[in-house]
Amino acid sequence: MGPKFGTSGLRGLVTELLGSTSALYTTAFARMLLDGGHVKRGGAVMIGRDFRFSSPEIAAICMGALARAGLTPIDCGELPTPALALYGMRGGAASLMVTGSHIPADRNGIKFYRPGGEINKADEQSITALAEKLSSDPDATRVEYGSGADHSVDAIRIFLDRYKTLLHKAGLKGLKVGIYQHSSVARDLLVTILESYGATVVPLGRSEGFLPVDTEAISEETRRNFANWVRKHGLDAIVSTDGDADRPLVADETGTPLRGDLLGLISAKFLKAKVIATPVTSNSGLEEASGAEVVRTRVGSPYVIDAMIEAISVGKEAVMGFEANGGVMLASDFPLAGGTLSALPTRDCVLPIVTALNRSAQIGAPLSAIVAQYSLPIALSDKIENYPYEKSAALMAHLRASESNLAQFLKQIGDVKARSDFDGLRVTLSDGRILHLRPSGNAPELRCYVEASDQDSAEQVMAQGLAALTDWSPSSL
Known part of the structure; x- marks a missing residue:
């Protein structure tokens, strides 16, 4: 199938990305930047990468392609995606992050940033069209291993400086926090x-x-x-991130992970946000719990960012966004007691981690009690890996073809009360439970989101939904 853009960046198998494909898409990105007047010839492009075994080689190919296209690659090393984006924005430079985020190690990807922030869907279409046009050009597909001046120390320093005034120095005093470091590029920064x-x-x-x-x-x-x-070390929480550290992971004092959209809500409350942009897969209780204007979008950071930009363009203030994965984006500057937290319109993991822990320290309550305070519907998410594109496309077409097809598929789960085709298929059952099916855009995975009034019901509908997805076969039609 080949690499393609999904919810955040270009992704594909390592065997597809290593070599001419990375050179081609980087050349197309450079051409888009130059043709659109986003950078001048010779302008800097910041390059970062995650800890995947394939990332250093892909990054070197990208640097070679950028230099060949007339731009100046700057090597920022292994660092969080939001740190790279921030460094590029501060320096008025474009950025390119080699990462597959959370997908398996046999896959990788590239995230692209203009000097003003993350590219949008129109930019993705432009890069894709340019790549198709340039695919027969030997210069665009030539593999050359480049390098750039090392700016890794400066990039990390600016990211750390960003959070020095987020809390007062004792904002987390009294908490004992485990950091699940695994292969996250933020594993030492979080410490x-x-x-x-x-x-x-x-x-x-x-x-x-x-x-x-x-x-x-x-x-x-x-x-x-x-x-x-948590039992062995007597921890109040465990925190972590995905591979490129633009998504947070926070678990409470029992080791139970908190939902990413709850982390976003806690961040919004901390910042006193007035407008929140978030995908349809985020918890349906956010509108009532946040006290802010909530704008629902399709899944993917480009859609959230577009909604934030739209809110800013019509004069809205204190605008932020987040996804169900917990990544928080700021379209506005937000005043704090110790200074100002500047806008960063790309997913960040640090803000939601710190604000959740601070809430626990501030009120002297465990994270599990804070979860209970918000009284949100119970929302769960999971996925089936290695679910072929062809199978998921056939399934979604079948379910959308008729009401009887959908009813038959859900006969062991419940009766259909309402349905929505807004980014996947979202079904509200007669008892109020929600089942949302959404094929991944750039990996052979099918995601399943559910909501219910209690944990048992949510777990039941998740198990039933995953079972129905696993059992379904086009051959049964």
């Missing part, structure tokens, strides 16, 4: 940041090989590890 606020930090589970950590579909093994670690 520095949390200790600077007075937390006692326990590093856990550092990995030399790459581990795909999906903050929306946490594995049973990881959940067991969390439960064991």
